[in-house]
Amino acid sequence: MKLPLEGLTVLEFSQYMAGPYAGLRLADLGARVIKVERPILGDACRSLVTKNMKVGDDSVLFHTVNRNKESFQANLKDPDDVEVIKRLLPKVDVITHNFRPGIIERLGLDFDTVSQINPQLIYAQISGYGDSGPWKRKPGQDLLAQSMSGLTWLSGNKDDDPIPFGAAVADMVCGSNMVQAILAALLRRRKTGQGAKVDVSLMESILDFQFEGLTAYLNDDSNPSNELPTRSETASAHAYLGAPYGIYPTQNGYIALAMGSIETLSKLLGLNELADYSSNNRYYLDRDSAKSVIAKHLVTQTTEHWIAKLEAGEYWCSDVLTYNQLVETDGYKSLEMEMTITRHDEISLVTTRCPIRLNGNKIYHPKAAPILGDHTTNIKQEFNL
Known part of the structure; x- marks a missing residue:
């Protein structure tokens, strides 16, 4: 099956979850995603272990969000390595990063610089709270964004403490927004030949995720004192819906x-x-x-x-x-959501497939997340770096 993004090359500088999740979805749809990682440690998510679970030297979490990618090792604090990256830029379509404000400029890979090298490049960046305003230097982390956005007061019953989602919902929604933005910019480029810079943030994403509740709060004429949404005392699932929900x-x-x-x-x-x-x-x-x-x-x-x-x-x-x-239900089994990913060093892991179907076909990629720097030599040879 020919995938719609085949022939597209993405250079991923993103770490942890939101940016790599966007890269994962682009890779699922056929893009070539080259993950640029620092020497020795690589993406910090390699060591972010959940439930003490590792496969090989890396966390299971890293494998789930970085399957079907390539790893290119580069020290972005080394001017020689930065020059190598700059020679690669004309050969790629998209770059993604989630550096804190100011860092990418110090590295010499800011939008103004790279767009001079490749004017058709789609430059996509993720931040925690945007690149301006009093929150811009706060750490962009899922739980913190959930907590500051008001989301934690919508789950649980009336007298419960604030309750966060038990999944990285801010990261996932933000990564999904980044994919939408990148695809829209690619479509525009096809029509105009122009590249673009797109920005998404955890906070803006998780606020938009709550558009239903926030809109009700902002437009409730019967609530002149701006009373907060109230969770029901029992069986609470939505602060603005009545029984039996x-x-x-x-x-x-x-x-x-x-x-x-x-x-x-x-x-x-x-x-x-x-x-x-x-x-x-x-x-x-x-x-x-x-x-x-x-x-x-x-x-x-x-x-x-x-x-x-x-x-x-x-x-x-x-x-x-x-x-x-x-996992024992017939309904779950009929979805065929599970797949096994493997790597040349005998790594094997069961994970979930891409949820999208194309022309009725499910998308499976059996390629596990890469070893740190595993593709550096081949990429340098391929692109004459």
Whole structure:
């Protein structure tokens, strides 16, 4: 299968997650991604170990976000190595970096400099909080961006402490935004022949991720005192939605209920008391009381019992699965999300594939993340560096 970005070359200076995640998606779609890494240590993510899990000398995390890339070793503090990079620039289409403000200028690889070398280059940079303003030098890290953006006050119940997402959501959303920006700039270049500089940040990305809640907050005329969004006391899943929206315990697990008619839900559950909340917006205005009624009822039977009743009435609901339950389901298996990546030194790792399908075809790349500097010699020979 011919992939849409074949023939595109990306020079990746990014470390950790957001930038490399963008590079991963570009590589999945056919781009050649050359990862420029410092000697000895390489990308700092190589040593960012989660759950004490390593494959070879590198963290499993590094392998998941850097598969299907090449590694080129260069010391950007060495003027000779920087000159090598500059000789490579006319031969690539995109560069990405996530250096803190000011560093890329000191290295002599800022946009003004490299665009003189290659005017058609797409120059994509990620920052934590933009390159201006009082936050610009704060560390751009996922948990910190989540915490400063207000996101941590949307999960959990009313009296819970702030709760961050249990995944690097700011990094992933920011990386996705970078891919969109790069593809848009490439399309523009095809029409005009001009390169472009694109900027994305963790903070702007995670704020846009909350456009639903922030827009409600900024435009709530009934809230002149700018009262903060309030999480419900139980089964909270969305600060601006009423009952039954949330996750509830059952006799043997949990069940998730999405939006739906309270009156219909009361009939399907055989819970007459709940019908009282169907008029005068009580399902929202008294949502804590309504959710309490639902919670006390659902815990009396199993998840399977309730799902059978609700699905028969076409009410939106689902089981709440753990990883070990998820991977055993026929639904998960039918998606064929798993693939095994390998490397010439006998490294082998099971990970997830690209989620995109092209013309009905799933995209699999079996090439594991590179050894530090593994492709330096070949790249220098190929490009006469």
